[in-house]
Amino acid sequence: MTKIPFYQVDAFASKPFEGNQACIMPLEEFLPDETLQAIAAENNVAETAYIVPTGEGVWNLRWFTPAVEVPLCGHATLASAHVLFNELGFEGEAIHFDTVKSGRLVVRKLSSGALEMDFPxxxxxxxxVTDEVARALGARPVQAWGGMFYAARFETPEEVKALTPDLKALKDLGAPGEGWDRGNFGCFAAGGAEVDVTSRFFAPGSGIDEDPATGSWHTMLARVMSERFEQNDLKCFQAYPGRGAFIDTRLEGDRVKLIGTSVTVIEGQFTL
Structure with missing residues (x-):
């Protein structure tokens, strides 16, 4: 029997039941891909992250939804750094994560206790905006962008919060262009209660109907808001029913800083 340390973390959260859930599993080396995927399906949260140490302050990092491995995940990166800093006693100034498709990601602890991630x-x-997308979303955006995902802008936060998309139809749609993920839609509007932008993220293409807090989406949202509203520093709210998450962003050239806090809610062992 193999026992693997297991931490379930609410990321981009100040207390339990906020933000997005991630399972963090430290390993000595990566298990076979099919095993990693099976564990993520068993965990059945938005993301399971596996971290493997490779040097002083350096870890390899991979992320799996219950259905697929993904090229970038913000909330599970934040949760991984939270576990290393707060549960496993890492005392360095910065954690360096090496990833397969997103290069090196650096996470630093700020004086406030929040963690700051440096992402592409x-x-x-x-x-x-096509009629097909408007029908699938159940409302017509006023603007749209393609990039890492499909970004749809609405006029008001209330419209975003009221969306009830056809997830089956949405799964097969996306922005035209090679390399842009299909079935992953960020919907947003400028404004909100004491924030600069309110959004939601629907990801049936990644095996998740709706994601509660999505760091990778905010790397795109930061660029869209900068180009559309000339705002490089943002206070963002992701409006997932019953949870919700606050994410601060700062766009710096081709990089974006994502800032947030996390809490550990479960600690134990996964037995194979």
Missing amino acids: SAPIKEIP
Whole structure:
């Protein structure tokens, strides 16, 4: 029998039952891919992250939803750093994560206790809103962009909060262009209660109907808001029913800083 340390963390949260759930599992080396995917399906939260030490302050990092391995995940990166800093006693100034498709990601602890992640922010392109997308979302966005995901802008936060998309139809849609993920839609509007932007993220293409807190989406949202509203520093709210998450972003060239806090809610062992 193999026992693997297991931490379930609410990421981008100040207390339990906020933000997004991630399971963090420290390993000495990566298990076979099919085993990693099976464990993530068993955990059945938005993301399971596996971390393997490779040097002083350096870990390899991979992320799996219950259905697929993903190229970038913000909330599970934040949760991984939270576990290393707060549960496993890492005392360095910064944690360096090496990833397969997103390069090196650096996470630093701020004096406030929050963690600041340094992520890439890919280029975006404004695209037309098609009738097919409007029908699947159940409302017509006023603007749309393609990039890492499909970004749909609405006029008011209330419209975003009221969305009830056809997830089956949405799964097969996306922005035109090679390399842009299908079935992953960020919907947003400027404004909200004491925030600069309110959004939701629907991800049936990644095996998740709706994600409660999505760091990778905010790397795109930061660029869209900068180009559309000339705002490089944002206070963001992701409005998932019953949870919700606050994420601060700062766009710096082709990188974006994502800032948030996390809490550990479960600690134990996963037995194989």
